[in-house]
Amino acid sequence: MNLVMVVHGPEAFDAGDAAQLIGLLSPRRVLVAGVMARTAAEESGLPVVCTDERPSVVLAALDRPSCLVNRGKTPKSGRIFGEIVAGRLPGLVHVETSSGTVYRWNRGDRELAEEIVQRTGYVLVHAKSDGGRREGVREIRGCLPGEAVFVNGIVIGTATAETVVLSGEDGTFRAVSGLDEKPHGFEKLLRAGIPDLATAWCKSGAVRSTPPRQGGRAPRGGRVAVIDHCGHTLYHEIGEGVCGVLAIGDDTTAVSGHICSHAGIPVFGVVDGDADAIVEPGYAPGSVVVEVVDGRDDDLGRELAATRDLNPSSWEEWVEETLRILAGRVRIVVDRRGG
Numbered sequence: 001m002n003l004v005m006v007v008h009g010p011e012a013f014d015a016g017d018a019a020q021l022i023g024l025l026s027p028r029r030v031l032v033a034g035v036m037a038r039t040a041a042e043e044s045g046l047p048v049v050c051t052d053e054r055p056s057v058v059l060a061a062l063d064r065p066s067c068l069v070n071r072g073k074t075p076k077s078g079r080i081f082g083e084i085v086a087g088r089l090p091g092l093v094h095v096e097t098s099s100g101t102v103y104r105w106n107r108g109d110r111e112l113a114e115e116i117v118q119r120t121g122y123v124l125v126h127a128k129s130d131g132g133r134r135e136g137v138r139e140i141r142g143c144l145p146g147e148a149v150f151v152n153g154i155v156i157g158t159a160t161a162e163t164v165v166l167s168g169e170d171g172t173f174r175a176v177s178g179l180d181e182k183p184h185g186f187e188k189l190l191r192a193g194i195p196d197l198a199t200a201w202c203k204s205g206a207v208r209s210t211p212p213r214q215g216g217r218a219p220r221g222g223r224v225a226v227i228d229h230c231g232h233t234l235y236h237e238i239g240e241g242v243c244g245v246l247a248i249g250d251d252t253t254a255v256s257g258h259i260c261s262h263a264g265i266p267v268f269g270v271v272d273g274d275a276d277a278i279v280e281p282g283y284a285p286g287s288v289v290v291e292v293v294d295g296r297d298d299d300l301g302r303e304l305a306a307t308r309d310l311n312p313s314s315w316e317e318w319v320e321e322t323l324r325i326l327a328g329r330v331r332i333v334v335d336r337r338g339g
Helices: 017-025 035-044 055-060 075-086 110-120 183-190 231-237 250-263 297-307 315-325
Strands: 004-008 029-033 049-051 066-070 092-096 101-105 123-127 137-140 148-151 154-159 164-167 174-177 179-181 202-204 223-228 242-248 267-271 288-292 330-335
Touching: 004 017, 004 035, 004 055, 017 035, 017 066, 017 110, 029 035, 029 055, 035 049, 035 231, 035 250, 055 066, 055 075, 066 075, 075 092, 075 101, 075 123, 092 110, 101 110, 110 123, 137 202, 154 183, 174 179, 179 183, 223 231, 223 250, 223 297, 231 242, 231 250, 242 250, 242 297, 242 315, 250 267, 267 297, 267 315, 267 330, 288 315
Parallel strands: 004 029, 004 066, 029 049, 066 092, 101 123, 223 242, 242 267, 267 288
Antiparallel strands: 092 101, 137 164, 148 154, 148 202, 154 179, 164 174, 288 330
């Protein structure tokens, strides 16, 4: 098939769906959308190209037959995700592996949808997405009560209903319904200004449920990348020459540790104990996570970023000197200096 597959999320790789569909459909290219999808894709070893764009942007730029591949946490949430993406496109063929369904949204490519159904044995469903949104309001649908809710990579609370409603009207940003708010999360999010709800990255639930795979060791010296409460930007920072990551914040440290495991990049995490369990933990050898004894991870993390040399000749020596400077102010909660 002269097809481009756009795969969203890590689940399609972790469950083996991406490999199976590549075998069945023989796509011309496979593009990957999403931070954790990129991690899972790199671990899989499949021949894919990773992008930094959201699925709708990737699909809109393609001029050949294409489909979206997704595995929602439930069949219902998978359909909701497809509907959201379809609302931004003139038509969409959406392969939802959680339910074995091919959705032909908004009169998407009929011939392509039918051929995918023939090759996979999935069920074909014709569906419509109007893409309608209320001005200044964002609904995050398909939530499971009790799971974390994100806006632009920052946890702002836990869901109390299937739909979380956020408002950004009149120069404010607040939760209207369906959310048990995390004030510190709102504070971190708003440091960068009130988010544009029309374009903000919003999701709920764990970012990945599969543990990371360990990779080879990164260079011992080089640049220390600083990731401050925005783990979803990590791939922009861990280019060539990075010997380690200074991660600020519980969830940021967890996400950074998970992603960097496969790359073999150690992490020095600064946390204060308010983690939301959004990803399976994992850290490359040489990693250390410290918890602030008194105060907040924000303040101590930024102090380190401002005062420590971020171009050390040795990551191990940088870690030892940093721990010496922090003596009495932190306690070590993860220590992988021995491998």
